Amino acid sequence: MADNSSSLLDRSRTIAGPGYNRWLVPPAALAIHLAIGQVYAFSVFKKPLGALISGNVDAPAPTDWSPGQIGWIFSIAIVLLGLSAAIFGKWLERVGPRKAMMAAALCFGGGFLIGSLGIHLHSLVLLYLGYGVLGGIGLGLGYISPVSTLIKWFPDRKGVATGMAIMGFGGGAMIASPLSVALMAHFKSTGTLGVAATFITLGIIYFLFMQFGVWTIRVPADDWAPAGYVPNAEHSALITSGNVSADNAIKTPQFWLLWVVLMTNVTAGIGVLETASPLIQDTFSKAAMGGGKFVTAAAAAGFVGLLSMFNLLGRFFWSSASDKLGRKVTYAIYFALGIALYLLIPTLGHNLQLTLYVVVACVIISMYGGGFATIPAYLSDLFGKYQVGAIHGRLLTAWSTAGVVGPLIVNYLHEGRKAQGFTGASAYQTVFYTMAGLLVVGLLANFAVTAVNEKYFEKGPVTPQGGGH
Known part of the structure; x- marks a missing residue:
């Protein structure tokens, strides 16, 4: 008789019964x-x-x-x-x-x-x-x-x-x-x-x-x-009827285009998140506001909390919207709208339009969060559900890259502007313009995504345990 105690964590013990x-x-x-x-x-x-x-x-x-x-x-x-x-x-x-x-x-x-x-x-x-x-x-x-x-x-x-x-x-x-x-x-x-x-x-x-x-x-x-589900009856021509293994997925141009898509979206978002508190305090400082009402450290902490909330809400809102709009269209919105908003932020800072500044930053961060939540569905559309977790895992190296590169870019550009004597919104201007440029790269990469060539599909039936080769 098998020792069931050693298999409680096995996949076979987690298969749901009828009616679950x-x-x-x-x-x-x-x-x-x-x-x-x-x-x-x-x-x-x-x-x-x-x-x-x-x-x-x-x-x-x-x-x-x-x-x-x-x-x-x-x-x-x-x-x-x-x-x-x-x-x-x-x-x-x-x-x-x-x-x-x-x-x-x-x-x-x-x-x-x-x-x-x-x-x-x-x-x-x-x-x-x-x-x-x-x-x-x-x-x-x-x-x-x-x-x-x-x-x-x-x-x-x-x-x-x-x-x-x-x-x-x-x-x-x-x-x-x-x-x-x-x-x-x-x-x-x-x-x-x-x-x-x-x-x-x-x-x-x-x-x-x-x-x-x-x-x-x-x-x-x-x-x-x-019940009632018809596979591949969705609206997008990108949705595959086949299955691609993790090893084959990284051989496709689509994988590397989505790697660029995720990396640019995350790097740009980190541009705001990494400096959120000092960013809003420096932009709307006592000196900048002419001694009037300015953003305190406590208010900046509230701004960071607000960004966290929109990061959370954006993950659900945008990924849910992608079920209706399609993943490619949703990412096109992230990038096109993001470019406009990143270019607008420095102007709002210069004009000391605090309320609009906060609103724009919240929308930007909602799309940053949405990018994380939409990418697994995008991968499943392109490569099928077989080994999508493994493919998603490999794509997350884009996040690791952005997590290091993003703060380096922000700190280098910001410190460079400060060394030149710029203060307030002007000190962050090149940060936002550079991030807008990164989003252009992401927009072009997303635009280039097409359906995966059938030569990468698995031949014959596949099993969740990794069979099918």
Whole structure:
């Protein structure tokens, strides 16, 4: 008799029976993404991590870690997100979402625990290895593990389904930020400004929270389809009737065009997100406003919170809209409208039109979030649902690239303008014009996307476990 206890995580144990309600699957996916979305709130640890020796965030000691050293923790995590998603994507398709989600929970939770040891010992290497490397692997596995499952459950509403899950990644920071601040205040008397104890607590909380997703996720039977669903009856000629493997997908021009599409959209969005707080404070400073009503640090924090909300809402709104408009048209809107808005932002800053400035920034960030949520459905349209999780994983290297390149471009251009004596809105002018130029490249790449040549299709039947070769 087989030992069932060793197979509880196997894909075969997650196949849904007849009559299963597919709407029970998105909450499982959302639980994973709400947890790993904590990475967007990492900035709340920056000042405390930079004052562990002195114990005073306003007066760090010479031996304390610098902002640059701390900044690498986030960058490493994002790079490992993309790399692990690319490396383990095919493994995920073979073993199923439950085992991948459990691995994500162990890595993400474990990353906090190792990171807390690094904080306690004041070892930056341990912090890099814990939260950055191990936690980053958890991010990558957690990010892609629900995607192909949702697409298989919702072939008729791919955008809605993926938008619901990936919305959680955008919204995770809205939970993590106040929770982390409250925990640090609670554990302040334990030393290390409460950061080490907070890391331990978050590691345990997120591991347990992710278990809901691990044990409730289900995959459809191979022959399952929604009632009344007619495959490939959708509006777009781009939607394939075949299936392309992850190995073949990267040989197609379509994959690399979408890589450029995602990279340019994310890089441009980071142009706003990376500098959101100083951007609005510098543009609408006391000096710029002539001593009148100006944007304070507290108001800037509110602006950052507002952008987070539109990042979240945009993921669901735009990806859902793509079910009606088509993915190519939706991305064309992101880029065409984005170009106009990025070119408009400096003018609004110069004219001190604060309300319009905030509205435009929120629309820009909604399309940044929408780009993440729409790309899995775009991939499924082009390459089929077979191994779409693995293909999505490989495409996320575009995000890793943008996560490093975006801030470098923004900081280089901004510092260059400041060195030339420009202040306020003028200091950020070239940043926005450069990002508009990047969006032109993305628009052209999206325009060039056509249906995948049949020579890349799998021959014969394919199975979710990775067969069909």
